[in-house]
Amino acid sequence: MLDIESLEVSHMDNVFHILPSFDAMEGASLVWEEVGVEVASRRSWFGKNKLDKKKILLRVSGIVSPGDILFVMGPSGAGKSTFLDALTDRIAQGTEGRITLDGQRVNQNLLVREAKYVEQEDHMYSSLTVRETLMFAAKFYCKDPSVRKTRVEETLQVLGLIKQADVKVGGLFVRGLSGGQKRRLAVGTQLLAMPSILFLDEPTSGLDSAACLKLISYLRKLAKDLNLTIVCTIHQPSTEIFMMSDRLLLLAQGRTAYFGPTSKVENYFEELGYPCPSLTSIAEHVIDKINGDFGEKQAVEDILDNWPLTKEYQLMQTEIAALHIYVSSKDSEQEKSARCCGRSYETSFPWQLVTLIHRIALNALRNPLVLWMRVVVYCIFGLYTGTAWLRLERTACNVEDFSGALFFISSFMVLMSISVLPSYIDERHLVMQERANGAYGVIVFNLAHTLLGFVMAFILAFFAGTINYWLTGYNPLFQRYFFFILNLFLALSVAEALMTFVASMIPVLILAFAVAACIYATFMVVMGFFIRLENIGWWWRWMHYISMHSFSFSSFMLNEFTDTFWPPCENTFGTVNAISGEEVLKYYDYNGYNIWVNSAVLFGMVIFYRTATTLWQWKFHDARK
Numbered sequence: 001m002l003d004i005e006s007l008e009v010s011h012m013d014n015v016f017h018i019l020p021s022f023d024a025m026e027g028a029s030l031v032w033e034e035v036g037v038e039v040a041s042r043r044s045w046f047g048k049n050k051l052d053k054k055k056i057l058l059r060v061s062g063i064v065s066p067g068d069i070l071f072v073m074g075p076s077g078a079g080k081s082t083f084l085d086a087l088t089d090r091i092a093q094g095t096e097g098r099i100t101l102d103g104q105r106v107n108q109n110l111l112v113r114e115a116k117y118v119e120q121e122d123h124m125y126s127s128l129t130v131r132e133t134l135m136f137a138a139k140f141y142c143k144d145p146s147v148r149k150t151r152v153e154e155t156l157q158v159l160g161l162i163k164q165a166d167v168k169v170g171g172l173f174v175r176g177l178s179g180g181q182k183r184r185l186a187v188g189t190q191l192l193a194m195p196s197i198l199f200l201d202e203p204t205s206g207l208d209s210a211a212c213l214k215l216i217s218y219l220r221k222l223a224k225d226l227n228l229t230i231v232c233t234i235h236q237p238s239t240e241i242f243m244m245s246d247r248l249l250l251l252a253q254g255r256t257a258y259f260g261p262t263s264k265v266e267n268y269f270e271e272l273g274y275p276c277p278s279l280t281s282i283a284e285h286v287i288d289k290i291n292g293d294f295g296e297k298q299a300v301e302d303i304l305d306n307w308p309l310t311k312e313y314q315l316m317q318t319e320i321a322a323l324h325i326y327v328s329s330k331d332s333e334q335e336k337s338a339r340c341c342g343r344s345y346e347t348s349f350p351w352q353l354v355t356l357i358h359r360i361a362l363n364a365l366r367n368p369l370v371l372w373m374r375v376v377v378y379c380i381f382g383l384y385t386g387t388a389w390l391r392l393e394r395t396a397c398n399v400e401d402f403s404g405a406l407f408f409i410s411s412f413m414v415l416m417s418i419s420v421l422p423s424y425i426d427e428r429h430l431v432m433q434e435r436a437n438g439a440y441g442v443i444v445f446n447l448a449h450t451l452l453g454f455v456m457a458f459i460l461a462f463f464a465g466t467i468n469y470w471l472t473g474y475n476p477l478f479q480r481y482f483f484f485i486l487n488l489f490l491a492l493s494v495a496e497a498l499m500t501f502v503a504s505m506i507p508v509l510i511l512a513f514a515v516a517a518c519i520y521a522t523f524m525v526v527m528g529f530f531i532r533l534e535n536i537g538w539w540w541r542w543m544h545y546i547s548m549h550s551f552s553f554s555s556f557m558l559n560e561f562t563d564t565f566w567p568p569c570e571n572t573f574g575t576v577n578a579i580s581g582e583e584v585l586k587y588y589d590y591n592g593y594n595i596w597v598n599s600a601v602l603f604g605m606v607i608f609y610r611t612a613t614t615l616w617q618w619k620f621h622d623a624r625k
């Protein structure tokens, strides 16, 4: 048997009482009474819509106190995740029963303040180090810089990650933390907010047995020494891990099979006539007995029906009643209202904005996929097209070639913005998680992205545009060069904003790529290059006015051809007459356009897509189901 104390936790024995920044931490008692969840699904039956209702959680009650760990266990489909969602108010409709935290009814505002939720999957920036990850998390929850610093260092100790403090979290390009270390770090980022209660959804999934043991040992220490209340769902724990929990809730078919001290579950099942065979772990034994999928269905029904008749059930009810009496005598009305006031963040809007900009920028500088690879690819593209059209003679013979070059720039540089989709989709879960845990809101997050999107678009437009402009041999006037860069910057800003909108709507990468490519192709068709505006059928002409390409391409054309003269020349068909820039613009139907109005429209599109993204995330990127 593994000696738990000989693992990394041993150094923690005396660590908590010398952690002054955690002194103010105070656990909370969580009580849930008669909690049920009903889901409705619509099904079409011979053309008629029929609403099916199904109870997936039924009259589940229990209590967990500060300093205790509650394990929620059950066979697959028993309702563990549903139960955790119900406790954390993540189910929008169909819940019933009463859930209280120190006597206060649980709602989103109270949970955001008092509870933190560690999701099953870890979502962190791979390019940040462990210390930086904790420091950024701390910045959202703690205003005082010295307290923040101390708390981060102490959290590193608590998590046993001192040695890895300067190691990057790791991902596709960088090797970093192990799965277990990442999970501990995820717990640490939430611990920094000093919650009263910590919820964890399957914290051990995907970890090997030693890592599971280490993680649960840490959680146990945290619960005891920081007086934290911990609720976690868990699958098939070993006996050592199982015995580290104080309380156990066994669920089967959405109903309670047992609730009470973990140490008493063996006796409970023995009294029911199911003694644990020797050499079988108790956790495995009890799960086996309540698994209707493979075991005896009637026996499982009997265990579930029996639960409300047991003395353990009575004890639980007495404990809940006693807690209600205690809490109501202890809490003054003032304390109650202090806990249940409206949602507010620990830090101010400007502070969150600066912190988010700092974090996103740091990730962009370190993660090659976000910035450097894009800069390199755009510059190579600028160089390639610039050398293909190299210093083309500005004569009437080459007017179409110049228009083609501008089409390429306005279409393909924009198209390449789809490369940002993976990083936006990756970020989505982290933001949803941090938002649900009360770190910041959607407006500040999108504002940070908008500002950095402008910087990114400028970098790409300036470098790739400059290379391309002078190599191709566009209009040599400096103000024309300046406007070329400005127009490319605006086009890339719209593209960046459009991609955030697509990424926020479509979380599946391959689908997001397909949709983004379709949108761009659709916009290109009607931009006025392949088919002139006057020849587009009236049924698609409106599309020309919502296509970003129409405005950026027409601006490039106006910038290149206005007030220009293209002298006559010879080509394979003979002499080509001189042509004025205005005639070229007339041919493309661009005479009515104004480059400043176009720029304003492009800027408006950036605002439109960014606002649409913010509204979409506000409405649909909610942890509530």
Ligand SMILES: Nc1ncnc2c1ncn2[C@@H]1O[C@H](COP(=O)(O)OP(=O)(O)OP(=O)(O)O)[C@@H](O)[C@H]1O
Binding pocket: 039, 040, 041, 054, 056, 074, 075, 076, 077, 078, 079, 080, 081, 082, 083
């Ligand atoms: N929105 C829903 N509509 C219909 N059925 C649902 C819905 N959500 C969950 N269920 C069903 O409720 C039951 C409990 O699901 P839940 O995910 O809570 O189980 P679980 O114990 O967490 O399972 P697992 O251990 O496999 O993750 C399952 O049978 C599931 O199919």
